[in-house]
Amino acid sequence: MRKKSIEQLKEIVKGEVLLNEPLSKHTSFRIGGPAEIFCRPVDAEDIKNILNWAKRNRQPVTPIGNGTNLLVSDDGISGVVIQLSNNISGIEFDSNSVFVKSGNTIKDLINAAMKRGLGGIEFAWGIPGAIGGSIVMNAGTNSHFLSKFVKYVQVIDFNGKEYKLLHDDLKFDYRYSILQDEPLILTEAVLSLEKADEEEIKKAISDASNKRKGKQPLEYPCAGSIFKNPPTTYAGKILEEAKCKGMRVGDAMISELHANFIVNLGHATAIDVLTLIRKAQETVYKQKDLILELEVRLLGDFNTNLLLKKK
Ligand SMILES: Cc1cc2nc3c(=O)[nH]c(=O)nc-3n(C[C@H](O)[C@H](O)[C@H](O)COP(=O)(O)OP(=O)(O)OC[C@H]3O[C@@H](n4cnc5c(N)ncnc54)[C@H](O)[C@@H]3O)c2cc1C
Incomplete structure (x- = not known):
């Protein structure tokens, strides 16, 4: 991105504009590479100015909130990430x-x-x-x-x-x-x-x-439920029956407390989490002939071919 265009963006936005901001700081999973341009608008006018700038400069836009349902790619997100968190309140x-x-x-x-x-x-x-x-x-x-x-x-x-x-x-x-x-x-x-x-x-x-209380592994960074519940049962119950609790890839682990939560034990990467998701999906599919669908949202570039999907 040209320096002059970034300077223009900073001039027209009242809120913060940061470059290469690590998204691990803004997700409850504490995972995610940098946002190329990270904006924290303070009102609707700011949002419009950021969007108009992004359109003029052909930059993709990704909105996020508190980042509590997100798995962000290790490569981060290109273009503009707009955070709508405590900066926009009332x-x-x-x-x-x-x-x-x-x-x-x-x-x-x-x-x-x-x-x-x-x-x-x-x-x-x-x-x-x-x-x-x-x-x-x-x-x-x-x-x-x-x-x-x-x-x-x-x-x-x-x-x-x-x-x-x-x-x-x-x-x-x-x-x-x-x-x-x-x-x-x-x-x-x-x-x-x-x-x-x-x-x-x-x-x-x-x-x-x-x-x-006592049902969610809140002592570790996580992103809530990883999979959606299938129509007549609970994803956590199915994962537990399939013996997925404790399954691990790198520092990403399926919680021993709640099988539908993946926890970051310290240095988990997005690819660790994605690989673990695939492992859990395969285990469940082999035992139950059921494909669990993701609830957590994937942002940034991922090889989603890794995942099992309903036809
Ligand atoms: C410990 C824990 C417990 C949880 N328990 C539950 C639970 O019981 N039930 C439940 O449903 N969820 C639960 N969650 C998941 C999560 O908290 C919810 O989905 C939450 O509502 C997501 O809000 P967020 O602001 O964090 O959104 P984010 O995770 O930041 O974003 C979620 C999606 O919304 C988009 N988005 C965010 N803000 C905007 C906006 N203003 N405009 C347009 N798009 C936007 C993003 O692009 C993304 O696709 C839990 C998470 C954790 C970590």
Whole structure:
């Protein structure tokens, strides 16, 4: 990238612009090579300016949130990575509706709503994502999804045009929204919450937190569930039955505590994790004639031919 173009980008963006920023610093897996250009915009105007610059300079764009569902390539990501994390935040209420910027965490949202006597989303307590990434992923538990509460979202397309997408436009499904397949950046969401008493909300938070305690290997860097649950069972149960717990490639290991979590024991690389994913898929396929599909998102260049895929 020409020095002059980078200087132009720095001039038009109020937020941070960093070059060759290691993405291992921005992912919960602590894995990932450098982002060629890493931007932390502070508002919608900044996002539009970055997108317009990327278009003019023919640079690919990759949005990320808190990086808690990502496996980033060891070679990093070329072009511009736009982080929508605590740099883009703000929560406002109007009756039962909450207007939340994409960078706020789920925890921020639950706490702010509780102060207004609003709840319903406490099931998501403990999910470490930002709101934007969590809506993109339709995060949730086995029985509750964030999508139920989403009225509409505000997005900016990669041409810099801003518009609204209603709940039905988002085509939500289990761990899916259309935002995974479209060149769009989610900047704000409007959710409809339920009236609830503070004590009830606190109890629901404590229940959600207890369900996670001792079941997830939180002492190690990880990216949550690696595989999606098949329609009538749990990926963790299947992996455990196939004796995948403790399986290891380099410093990447299938957790002894929860078989659907891969943990980074210290110096795991993305290729270690991908090779381990393939090993687990093959083991399950041989024993159960079932192909587990990825929940974790792969960003950057990967040889995805390594993976087993449903036909
Ligand atoms: C310990 C742990 C526990 C977890 N538990 C759960 C759980 O119980 N349930 C669950 O569903 N998930 C869980 N996860 C996974 C993860 O937290 C969720 O998927 C989360 O919602 C992702 O949000 P994020 O901000 O980290 O998104 P990221 O991981 O940064 O990004 C996810 C995807 O969204 C895209 N993206 C991110 N932000 C935007 C944006 N603003 N606009 C457009 N695209 C965007 C990215 O390109 C990527 O494709 C867990 C993860 C960890 C580490």
